[in-house]
Amino acid sequence: xxxxxxxxxxxxxKRRYDAFVCGAVVLYxxxxxxxxxxxxxxxxxxxxxxxxxxxLGSCAFLMLSVVLCIGPAARLDRRLLPILYNRRxxxxxxxxxxxxxxxxxxxxxxxxxxxxxxxxxxxTNTSFTSLRAFxxxxxxxxxxxxxxxxxxxxxxxxxxNLSARLWKWxxxxxxxxxxxxxxxxALGALQAQRTWWLAALVCACAATVTTLHLVxxxxxxxxxxGRTSMIEADATAWLEVGxxxxxxxxxxxxxxxxxxxxxxxxRYDGRISAISNVCAxxxxxxxxxxxxxxxxxxxxxxxxxxxxxxxxxxxFTERVATFRVRVDGRRVLVDPNALPPGTPVEPxxxxxxxxx
Amino acid sequence: xxxxxxxxxxxxxxxxxxxxxxxxxxxxxxxxxDPAARPAPWGFRLLILPGSAALWPLLLLxxxxxxxxxxxx
Ligand code: HEM
Ligand code: FES
Numbered sequence: 001x002x003x004x005x006x007x008x009x010x011x012x013x014k015r016r017y018d019a020f021v022c023g024a025v026v027l028y029x030x031x032x033x034x035x036x037x038x039x040x041x042x043x044x045x046x047x048x049x050x051x052x053x054x055x056l057g058s059c060a061f062l063m064l065s066v067v068l069c070i071g072p073a074a075r076l077d078r079r080l081l082p083i084l085y086n087r088r089x090x091x092x093x094x095x096x097x098x099x100x101x102x103x104x105x106x107x108x109x110x111x112x113x114x115x116x117x118x119x120x121x122x123x124t125n126t127s128f129t130s131l132r133a134f135x136x137x138x139x140x141x142x143x144x145x146x147x148x149x150x151x152x153x154x155x156x157x158x159x160x161n162l163s164a165r166l167w168k169w170x171x172x173x174x175x176x177x178x179x180x181x182x183x184x185x186a187l188g189a190l191q192a193q194r195t196w197w198l199a200a201l202v203c204a205c206a207a208t209v210t211t212l213h214l215v216x217x218x219x220x221x222x223x224x225x226g227r228t229s230m231i232e233a234d235a236t237a238w239l240e241v242g243x244x245x246x247x248x249x250x251x252x253x254x255x256x257x258x259x260x261x262x263x264x265x266x267r268y269d270g271r272i273s274a275i276s277n278v279c280a281x282x283x284x285x286x287x288x289x290x291x292x293x294x295x296x297x298x299x300x301x302x303x304x305x306x307x308x309x310x311x312x313x314x315x316f317t318e319r320v321a322t323f324r325v326r327v328d329g330r331r332v333l334v335d336p337n338a339l340p341p342g343t344p345v346e347p348x349x350x351x352x353x354x355x356x
Numbered sequence: 357x358x359x360x361x362x363x364x365x366x367x368x369x370x371x372x373x374x375x376x377x378x379x380x381x382x383x384x385x386x387x388x389x390d391p392a393a394r395p396a397p398w399g400f401r402l403l404i405l406p407g408s409a410a411l412w413p414l415l416l417l418x419x420x421x422x423x424x425x426x427x428x429x
Contacts, residue, residue, distance in 0.1 A: 004392055007399025118367070122360040152407035157400070161390050161418075162411075 005157055017086040021093050025063075029055045049108045057189070058201065061181055063094040064147075064261065065205035068178060072216030074299075081299050088301070090153050095144075095151035099307065102144045105137065119196050136188030145178040146173045159282060168283070182206055184243035211228075223254075236335040241265045244272070245330065252296075254287035257336035263323050265334055266291060266307045271347035273307035274323035274334045280341075281313075286320070309344040370410045374409035381415055388422045391417070 010018075032055035040046045046054075070087050074080040110120035125135040150171055153159075154277070159167050166181075185202050189195075241247075241255045247267040254277055255263045262277035264287030275296065277287045284300030295304035295313055305312055305320055312318040319342030324335040327348040338344065373402040382401040394402070408415055 004394075005396045005400045007397060007403050116364060117361055119364045122363065123357055148406075149410060152410055155400070155403055155407070157386075157390065157393065157404050158407055160392075162414075 001068060001250055013082075014086050014089065018089050018093075021090055025059060025093065025097060028059050028062075029281045032058070049104065053101060053104050053108065056097055056104065057185075057186075057318060058198070060094055060098035060101055061185065061202070061205065062096060063090065063244075064174075064178060064181060065209055067091050067094055068174065069212050072212040075216040075288075077221065081288070084300060085302070092151045092154055095147040098144055098147055102140065105140075108178040109137075131187065132191060134187040136184050136191075138187070139180040140184035143184065146177040146180075150174060150177075156281070164283075178209065223256075224255070237336070239263075239336045241274075241332040241334055243330045244327065244332055247272075249330070250291040252287040252289075253332075254285070255336075259336075261336070262287065263334055263336065264296070265323075265325065266296060267350070268294070270351070271307075271349055272325050272327060273345065273347045274325045275305060275307060275310045275322075276321040276338065276341075278320065278322050279303055280318040308347050309342060311342045315347065329347055371409065374412040377416060378405050378408035379411040379420065381412070385415070385419045389418055 013177075029052075033051055034052070036046060036051045037261070060225060067087060067090055070084050070090075074084040106117045106121060110117035110124070112274040113120055115123075121137060122140060123138075125133065127133040127135065150173070153162065153167065153170060162170070182202060185198070190199055190202065235256075237254050239257065241253055244267065247253045247265065250266075250268050252266045253262040255265055255274075257263060262285075263274050263284075264277040265274045266287075268291040275286060277285055279286050279298040280299065281298065281301060281303045284298045284303075286296055286298055286305070289297045289299040291307065292304070294306070296307050297304050303312065303318060304316075308322075310322040321338040321341050322343050322345045323338060324345055325348045326333045326335075327350055330350075332348070336353065382405050386396065386401065386404070
């Protein structure tokens, strides 16, 4: 969290994750080169530069697709949460691979002339009205610029100092970037090479990314509708969250307030507490996390909050909103009006023995 | 061609100014903007250098604002 910055907050899990990503990238590039040399021989042989260009480009495209799939996939299947946890490093790695591809392309196709490679990129082809001869490298360059901005601002320092809105906006640009890359490949390599496997790869990735987003989104909306039922009592409209036994120990159930705000209702140590579902870091879904060492732990990057007051344990200073809770029989009720971030709330006590 | 040349020159000037600014910013600007960066190690400063070079006009305004705020209080 943010009591003083370090370069990278590594832990053993993240190290293994990063080592796996590095290994997978090296293995993919090696295999691509090996198979490419085997398949294209004699007069069809490809130069090392073109082979490397293709290997790096397709690798970056695959990585970007995975980055975009992780979010919705982890919503649909919680077992994938560990992959989501360190997604930021995967994003930075994607930029690095894409940057190598872009730099190689600039050097190889634009670097040998007398004019500046960037100028050559902008001026060599200006057939913007032709689909067949479209300057496909320009959407690639635009996508690379977006990936750079995202990677360069991925440190927590930026999240805190650019304002959450600007940061979020900047990082939502990943969707236009993905569209630009699809355009880059469809108008470039797919037209020039006419290889079936590249077409299949691009279609499969784009279809998976779109479908996962649509399915996860519609599931979430349906769940929000199913979750809400209001009970009027003592001038507060309490929101029924469900039965105590429906909340697994040290986990939460997510309730949806009438305004659409999500509330994470946790059960731990024979108590029930409710805090905002939105992490103060980057808006991660706290209700999908666990209570670890007495603190709600965000599934995205592991920030922690005490369930009874929404405050991060000292020396950290982050806070999230809290909500009043009540248990009526075995029914859990929550007051959907958020209290200011960090407000202590008396937890509701429940008998743990009932469902042990 | 003229437009493209102008774009490339503007980009180069922007990047060069950004780089100069970024060096100054990561050595003495960050801790003014964000007190949590005061004891920050060099690895952290190096990591935020590319972003500082890219977003330098924004940071320059904030840095300026923080020195003015600091002087009046
Ligand atoms: C400055 C930026 C970029 C330039 C100049 C550039 C240039 C090129 C060139 C010249 C090709 C070869 C086309 C062919 O073989 O007919 C290519 C292919 C490709 N590029 Fe890029 N590109 C850039 C950015 C990107 C980015 C950011 C991505 C993905 C994240 C990407 C993904 C691809 C893919 C998947 C291919 C097809 C590879 C294959 O043929 O197997 N490119 N690019
Ligand atoms: S820890 Fe990063 S979003 Fe919660």
